[in-house]
Structures are given as structure tokens and as C-alpha cells.
Amino acid sequence: MQNLQIELLQLLQQDCRMPLEKLAVMLGQPLETIAAMIEDMEKRGIILRYSPVINWDKTDRERVEAMIEVRVTPQRDEGFDAIAKRIYRFDEVKSVYLMSGAYDLLLLVEAHSLKELAYFVSTKLSVLETVTGTATHFVLKRYKSDGVIFEGDAQDKRLAVNP
Amino acid sequence: MDYSHYWNPNIAAVPKSGIRKFFDIVQTMPGAISLGVGEPDFVTPYHIRNAAIDSLLDGETQYTSNWGKLSLRNEIAYYLQHRYSLTYDPQKEILVTVGASEGIDLALRALLNPGDEVLVPEPSYVSYRPGVVFAGGVPVPIKTDAARNFVLTPEELEASIGPRTKALILPYPNNPTGAVIGREALQKLRDVIVRHDLLVVSDEIYSELSYGEEDHVSIASLPEMWERTVYLNGFSKAFAMTGWRVGYLCAPAQLMDVIVKIHQYTIMCASTQGQVAAEEALRQGREDHYADVETMRRSYDHRRRLMFNAFREMGLSCFEPLGAFYVFPGIEKTGLSSEEFCEKLLRQKEVACVPGTAFGACGEGHIRCCYATALDKLDIALKRIADFVHAL
Numbered sequence: 001m002q003n004l005q006i007e008l009l010q011l012l013q014q015d016c017r018m019p020l021e022k023l024a025v026m027l028g029q030p031l032e033t034i035a036a037m038i039e040d041m042e043k044r045g046i047i048l049r050y051s052p053v054i055n056w057d058k059t060d061r062e063r064v065e066a067m068i069e070v071r072v073t074p075q076r077d078e079g080f081d082a083i084a085k086r087i088y089r090f091d092e093v094k095s096v097y098l099m100s101g102a103y104d105l106l107l108l109v110e111a112h113s114l115k116e117l118a119y120f121v122s123t124k125l126s127v128l129e130t131v132t133g134t135a136t137h138f139v140l141k142r143y144k145s146d147g148v149i150f151e152g153d154a155q156d157k158r159l160a161v162n163p
Numbered sequence: 164m165d166y167s168h169y170w171n172p173n174i175a176a177v178p179k180s181g182i183r184k185f186f187d188i189v190q191t192m193p194g195a196i197s198l199g200v201g202e203p204d205f206v207t208p209y210h211i212r213n214a215a216i217d218s219l220l221d222g223e224t225q226y227t228s229n230w231g232k233l234s235l236r237n238e239i240a241y242y243l244q245h246r247y248s249l250t251y252d253p254q255k256e257i258l259v260t261v262g263a264s265e266g267i268d269l270a271l272r273a274l275l276n277p278g279d280e281v282l283v284p285e286p287s288y289v290s291y292r293p294g295v296v297f298a299g300g301v302p303v304p305i306k307t308d309a310a311r312n313f314v315l316t317p318e319e320l321e322a323s324i325g326p327r328t329k330a331l332i333l334p335y336p337n338n339p340t341g342a343v344i345g346r347e348a349l350q351k352l353r354d355v356i357v358r359h360d361l362l363v364v365s366d367e368i369y370s371e372l373s374y375g376e377e378d379h380v381s382i383a384s385l386p387e388m389w390e391r392t393v394y395l396n397g398f399s400k401a402f403a404m405t406g407w408r409v410g411y412l413c414a415p416a417q418l419m420d421v422i423v424k425i426h427q428y429t430i431m432c433a434s435t436q437g438q439v440a441a442e443e444a445l446r447q448g449r450e451d452h453y454a455d456v457e458t459m460r461r462s463y464d465h466r467r468r469l470m471f472n473a474f475r476e477m478g479l480s481c482f483e484p485l486g487a488f489y490v491f492p493g494i495e496k497t498g499l500s501s502e503e504f505c506e507k508l509l510r511q512k513e514v515a516c517v518p519g520t521a522f523g524a525c526g527e528g529h530i531r532c533c534y535a536t537a538l539d540k541l542d543i544a545l546k547r548i549a550d551f552v553h554a555l
Contacts, residue, residue, distance in 0.1 A: 161515055163521070
């Protein structure tokens with residue numbers, strides 16, 4: 001059952017628009033089983049959202065992204081959770097990770113312009129009382145994200161017919 | 164110049180491969196989707212490719228031992244022991260070959276005297292029959308059919324044995340049918356094989372791609388069969404390494420003494436980087452329980468179910484394949500021959516399949532479709548085939 005769940009999740013991760021009927025056939029299970037499993041995983045927060053992987057660079061949308069390393073002072077009883085929560089509530093912040101190593105939190109931040117991003121760091125992030133330091137790294141190019149390669153050929157190099 | 168006085172008439176008489184024609188037509192159709200391939204759609208896992216690159220950078224550009232690198236043979240011995248309970252001595256019972264194809268040729272040439280007969284269950288891979296002819300033998304096809312899951316039965320085997328029969332080629336898991344053979348069926352065949360004192364050339368290149376409840380069983384692991392078996396396997400299908408051309412042949416040392424001579428004098432050794440890559444595939448597999456293989460196998464399995472289900476929904480008979488990466492649906496009810504069906508399908512709907520007859524006359528009434536193809540393409544191809552079938 002556990003294997004089946006993982007296989008189902010992997011298929012959904014590849015294509016979350018795959019019809020239930022097709023998932024059921026591919027996994028060799030009755031449709032009802034697959035439907036119930038998905039519903040259960042949605043309820044339990046295993047599946048949070050169904051969203052496409054987008055290459056924004058191919059659109060007209062103006063957008064800058066940065067990875068920001070943040071050093072913070074953990075708080076009594078709350079550890080890092082409270083400060084992480086204060087940070088992730090900003091709309092600009094797309095991802096937050098607690099890290100081992102030289103800094104504490106790693107943020108992926110997105111804004112419409114460089115100016116807007118600078119404004120976020122200087123007036124919203126750095127001023128938080130528990131934040132002791134930040135280092136901002138701008139994303140220049142995205143090669144691969146969520147397991148998807150953004151550029152390069154996925155061409156089938158095989159001969160069309162062979163024995 | 165007329166060469167007909169020069170060439171060997173036995174070889175000249177071997178028919179050209181039946182799939183060439185389809186290949187030529189597909190080449191002219193850029194929009195065609197091909198289900199006619201016979202290899203994985205995965206690229207060789209990156210760590211394996213990387214091992215070969217490192218070896219090149221290190222200047223490992225020399226011959227290896229005729230037998231193949233000992234470190235690779237050690238890995239093969241470990242793999243066969245742990246995966247299939249087969250015990251072969253890496254020093255004198257494992258030979259690294261240029262794909263399992265070379266293994267077929269070596270086995271047949273080493274075993275056959277002129278006129279010796281070799282039994283070939285069909286439909287099966289296109290090289291067996293020509294291989295027997297090239298070795299001076301006489302191929303004797305044994306028909307298998309969907310009604311018996313394309314598995315060779317002991318009765319049919321026994322009925323095909325004559326005074327000149329020397330060996331049986333055992334091609335399971337099977338290309339093109341996707342049939343597998345289980346322990347029970349193998350045991351029944353074994354009784355006949357032992358009683359008639361035959362040898363078996365067991366081509367188990369698809370052994371990792373088995374999808375049934377029962378794990379793959381090698382005939383060489385049955386009592387009294389190890390000494391009667393020439394075991395063939397390779398890296399092409401399991402590790403998506405077709406272009407590297409690395410396989411291996413295992414046989415009892417006495418037999419190997421003869422087999423290795425042909426390899427020694429004609430091939431010298433398999434390509435060094437191919438061997439390095441193969442060793443990496445097995446070394447990593449030993450550590451992570453063959454995770455690469457399992458990931459690919461699972462992906463094929465999903466597509467396998469999709470394919471045979473789709474053919475059944477089209478109203479065609481389709482035996483459930485439990486091995487390799489092919490389905491072999493029956494198309495008799497369309498009233499077309501295999502070849503007509505494939506040619507019309509290709510010209511009208513731009514989907515390439517291989518007629519069953521390419522794998523032996525008894526493949527008539529079937530087509531081979533490979534499901535090692537991207538899911539979105541499979542969907543389109545299946546839709547086109549369904550449209551084609553319903554319009555007939």
C-alpha cells in the first residue's frame with residue numbers, strides 16, 4: 001500500500017492533470033481505490049496543491065528572484081518557528097527552509113523588480129528584531145527546477161524501428 | 164561484376180530483416196510516432212555515463228583481458244548469484260561480450276556441426292534463425308501462440324526433437340510477445356531437455372523487466388540444468404545501455420574453453436569504456452538494491468498496463484505481457500495481414516509498429532508495439548490506432 005501511494009504521488013508529480021481512469025489503469029487498481037487515496041492524501045495534507053511548473057522567462061512578465069540567507073536569533077520556547085512564520089507570511093517569500101550550516105533560514109523571494117526586492121530586504125526583512133544578518137543572491141538563470149530541466153533537448157535519439 | 168559465384172549461398176539466402184521497409188517509410192515522416200523501437204526510452208543513468216567519462220579522462224584506452232575486466236566479471240558473478248541464484252566462476256565461466264547478440268553467435272558457432280538442428284520457439288527475436296544458419300546449423304521453429312501465453316510447452320518441444328537436434332534457444336522474457344516463463348513451466352521443459360540430452364541457449368536479456376507476481380527464474384538455476392545451459396544476459400535493457408554494446412555469456416568452464424576461442428580471435432574484447440560503465444551499473448546496484456533498474460521497471464509497468472488495456476478497449480485481443488516492453492495484440496479480426504495493417508497504419512495515421520511476421524511466420528495476425536515511449540506520445544499513438552481500427 002505504501003509503495004502504491006508513492007507510485008501514485010510520483011505519477012501525479014509528473015502530470016497532475018492525468019485523469020483518474022488512466023491513473024487507475026496504470027497502477028492496476030480500481031478507480032475507486034485511487035480516488036479514495038487521493039482524497040485521503042489531500043485531507044492529510046500530503047497533497048497540498050496541483051500546480052504547473054512554469055518557465056516564467058519565456059513570458060513577458062517582469063520578475064526577479066533571489067535566494068536570501070538569513071541569520072536569526074532563535075527565541076526561547078519557539079526556536080526558529082516563530083521567526084520563520086513571521087517571514088513566510090510576506091507575499092514576496094515563495095519558499096522558506098531552516099538550514100544547517102553558516103546561516104539559519106534560506107528564502108526564495110520573488111518580486112517584480114530589483115528595486116522592489118531591495119525594498120523588501122531593507123525595509124521588511126532586515127528590520128525584524130530577531131534577524132541578525134542577511135545575504136542576498138540574485139538568480140541569474142534557472143536551469144532545472146522541481147526535477148524539470150528548463151533548457152536543452154529532450155529529443156528521442158533512438159532509431160525509429162529496430163528489432 | 165557478378166559476385167554470385169563468390170558468396171556463400173547459405174548466407175546469401177538468409178532473408179533481409181522484415182522491418183527495414185518500415186524503417187525506410189518512417190524516415191520520410193517527421194510527424195510519425197514510432198512504437199517500433201526495441202530499446203529503452205531512458206538514457207543510461209548519469210552516474211554510469213560519468214564513470215565512462217572518468218575512465219577516458221584517466222587514459223583507460225587499452226584492451227582489456229579477452230574475458231573482460233576481472234573486476235566487471237566479479238560484479239557479474241555477484242549479481243547473478245544474488246539476483247538469480249546462479250553460480251559462475253568469474254575466472255573461467257563468465258565472458259564479457261559485445262552485447263548478448265555476440266553471445267548468441269558465439270554459442271551457436273561453438274556448439275554446432277554442419278546440419279545440427281536448433282529449436283527456436285517463435286515468435287522471437289530476429290537474430291536466432293540467421294545465427295543458426297551462419298553457424299552451419301538448421302533452425303527448427305516451434306510455434307507458440309496466445310492461447311498458451313506464448314510459452315513453449317513440453318509436448319511441442321518433444322514433438323520437435325529429431326535425431327539431429329542439439330540445442331534449444333530459450334527466449335524468455337520474450338521479444339516480441341512479452342511472454343515470461345515461470346518455474347513450473349521450466350521444470351516441465353527441463354524433464355524433456357534432460358531426457359533428450361539437449362543443451363539450452365537461454366537468452367535472458369529482459370530478465371530484469373518482469374512484472375508478474377513471480378520473480379524471473381533462470382532455467383540454469385534448476386537442478387541438472389546449469390551444466391546444460393549457455394546463459395546470456397547484458398546491460399542493454401536493464402540499465403538502458405543499448406548503445407554501449409556490453410553483454411555476457413556464462414557457461415560451464417569446459418564449454419567455455421571452446422566458446423572463448425571464437426571471441427578471442429574475432430573480437431579480442433568488448434569496448435573498455437562499455438565495460439567500465441557496466442561495472443559501475445552493477446557496483447552501484449549492489450549498494451542501492453538496483454534502484455535505477457527498479458525505477459525504470461516501474462515506469463514500464465505503468466505504461467504496460469495502459470497499453471494492453473487500450474488494445475482490449477479497441478476490441479482487439481491482447482495477451483497480457485508480463486515481461487520486456489512490448490505488447491503483441493492480435494489484429495486478425497480486422498481482416499488485414501500483419502504487414503498490411505502496419506503499412507496502412509503508418510501511411511494513414513503515422514504510427515509505426517512492427518508486423519508480427521518479422522519474428523517468425525507464426526507472428527501473423529499480430530503486431531508488436533513497444534511501450535518504452537514517452538507517455539504523451541503513447542496517448543496520441545493509441546488514439547490514432549483506435550481511430551484506424553474503428554474506421555476499418
